[in-house]
Amino acid sequence: MNRKVALILALALLGAVTAGYSLAPHLRPEGGAVTDNERPKLLLECDGIKVELSLTGNEKLEYNWTHSVEGTPIVEIYKVTPEGLTLIETRAKSFGAGHPYNAEEIGGVFKGEVNGWLVYTANYTIGPRLEIMGSPDFPANITVWSGDRWVSCSVVEHALIIVTP
Numbered sequence: 674m675n676r677k678v679a680l681i682l683a684l685a686l687l688g689a690v691t692a693g694y695s696l697a698p699h700l701r702p703e704g705g706a707v708t709d710n711e712r713p714k715l716l717l718e719c720d721g722i723k724v725e726l727s728l729t730g731n732e733k734l735e736y737n738w739t740h741s742v743e744g745t746p747i748v749e750i751y752k753v754t755p756e757g758l759t760l761i762e763t764r765a766k767s768f769g770a771g772h773p774y775n776a777e778e779i780g781g782v783f784k785g786e787v788n789g790w791l792v793y794t795a796n797y798t799i800g801p802r803l804e805i806m807g808s809p810d811f812p813a814n815i816t817v818w819s820g821d822r823w824v825s826c827s828v829v830e831h832a833l834i835i836v837t838p
Contacts, residue, residue, distance in 0.1 A: 713755035716835040717817060719826035720807075728753060729820040734834065736805070738813035743769035748790075753817070757801035757836045764790040805832040 712727040715734075726732075732753035740747055745766040751758040763776065768791065776783065781795035807813055807828040815832055816825040826832070 714837045715753055715817065715819075716833070716837065717815065717824065717826060718831075718833040719815060719828050720830050720832070722826065724824055724826070726817065726819045726824060728755060728836070731818075731820065733818045734758065735816045735818075736813065737816070738828075739811040740765075740769055741808065741811050743767055745769060751799070751803075753836060755836065755838050756798070758799040758803055758834065760795050760797040760799060763793045763795065765793075766790060801836045803834040805834075807831060 712729070715726045715728055715732065717724045717726070734751040734753050736749045736751070738747055738749075739745065747766075748762075748764040749760060750762040750764075752761050760779070763781070764787075766789065776793045776795065779795055779797040781793045781797070784792040784794055786792070805813065805815075805828055807830050809829050813828040813832075814825060815828060815834070816823055
């Protein structure tokens with residue numbers, strides 16, 4: 674079974690399992706529950722497969738990829754807010770060509786080596802849209818922590834992440 678078919682089946686199963694699942698309501702400052710339709714959304718599209726999530730306020734997005742020159746793994750962690758994505762941490766297995774990139778220029782701080790990873794923290798706002806171009810030679814993975822569950826997809830060619838208010 675090829676990767677695209679496996680992704681479609683996995684997302685279909687996830688949709689079937691979570692279709693009737695309701696996230697705990699948030700309260701408006703003036704009182705009353707906020708419905709899923711009123712919450713900001715995160716649209717995750719991986720190689721043409723789309724998933725929409727209602728934001729609950731504590732989402733994290735993790736983008737795992739392999740450096741095409743060094744062949745080493747890199748992990749980028751983003752905080753997801755109604756305003757968009759903010760890069761909060763980058764982990765790399767080695768220093769290499771173009772990486773870690775301009776961490777200091779974006780306010781990043783090198784925290785040192787943690788469990789074999791070179792860890793940088795940051796608070797760099799990307800905005801409401803992040804587009805990722807993949808490669809069949811170096812597939813990537815995007816995972817979103819959405820309140821109380823993980824949603825994950827593989828990126829072979831293209832991914833798009835959009836946060837809407």
